[in-house]
Amino acid sequence: GAGVSQSPSNKVTEKGKDVELRCDPISGHTALYWYRQSLGQGLEFLIYFQGNSAPDKSGLPSDRFSAERTGGSVSTLTIQRTQQEDSAVYLCASTLRRGRDTDTQYFGPGTRLTVL
Amino acid sequence: AQSVTQPDIHITVSEGASLELRCNYSYGATPYLFWYVQSPGQGLQLLLKYFSGDTLVQGIKGFEAEFKRSQSSFNLRKPSVHWSDAAEYFCAVGTAQGGGNKLTFGTGTQLKVEL
Numbered sequence A: 001g002a003g004v005s006q007s008p009s010n011k012v013t014e015k016g017k018d019v020e021l022r023c024d025p026i027s028g029h030t031a032l033y034w035y036r037q038s039l040g041q042g043l044e045f046l047i048y049f050q051g052n053s054a055p056d057k058s059g060l061p062s063d064r065f066s067a068e069r070t071g072g073s074v075s076t077l078t079i080q081r082t083q084q085e086d087s088a089v090y091l092c093a094s095t096l097r098r099g100r101d102t103d104t105q106y107f108g109p110g111t112r113l114t115v116l
Numbered sequence B: 001a002q003s004v005t006q007p008d009i010h011i012t013v014s015e016g017a018s019l020e021l022r023c024n025y026s027y028g029a030t031p032y033l034f035w036y037v038q039s040p041g042q043g044l045q046l047l048l049k050y051f052s053g054d055t056l057v058q059g060i061k062g063f064e065a066e067f068k069r070s071q072s073s074f075n076l077r078k079p080s081v082h083w084s085d086a087a088e089y090f091c092a093v094g095t096a097q098g099g100g101n102k103l104t105f106g107t108g109t110q111l112k113v114e115l
Helices: none
Strands: A005-007 A010-013 A019-024 A031-038 A042-050 A053-056 A065-069 A075-079 A088-095 A111-115 B003-005 B010-014 B019-021 B024-026 B032-038 B044-050 B056-058 B064-068 B073-078 B087-097 B100-105 B109-114
Touching (some): A019 A088, A031 A075, A042 B087, A053 B100, B010 B019, B019 B109, B032 B073, B032 B100, B044 B056, B044 B064, B044 B073, B073 B087
Parallel strands (some): A010 A111
Antiparallel strands (some): A005 A019, A031 A042, A042 A053, A088 A111, B019 B073, B032 B044, B056 B064, B064 B073, B087 B100
16 A cells, blocks of 8 residues: 655745644544754654654654644644754654553655755 | 773674674663664664563664663674665664663664675
8 A cells, every 4th residue: 555655745945934744644643753864963853643643742842843744644844944953854753542551663665854 | 871882883794604793782771772773865674672571683684783771782683684784773772761762873874785
């Protein structure tokens, strides 16, 4: 079946602009995670969704970052007033059950964000 | 707070040679440990995972890893490397928080395979 998809695959924006990144999890997967992969910081957790709620937002780096999930499916990560340090690959992952330890997180291909 | 250390940034091996990638973790409770592989332009693919039980875990593509609690290690091994194994490898520890299982990753080891 289809895996996790993310769009766009690449996004170039100017400093100060807002961007939206989209994640389509595997159908039926209830848990969804966002991570960021950057040269300086490696792979970092950003936020976790269970259904439409986000019980763990501890990884969001600033209040310019927000995310939502609607219908227990698609999630959007929004970065307002982008800065150059936001340049990174943003990865989304989903799991079948309610964040259980034994569940594999299936990752999408990522969105490469470049802030000029 | 949890952390993962992968001391080798780059490793080069010859095709057919054995491979061991090192991973050390720091976590106060029983760890849930993972190895992921990332090929250029691709997302992360799970190679194997450890939650409990047998400390020697078998994964896909002929990989295995051994959990050693006394050494806080979870090293990845493969007896004979193939050229297609060239990629970046990430070790991760999963920590239950807020009902989820967020992953904390190491900085990765870039594997180059010489033919």
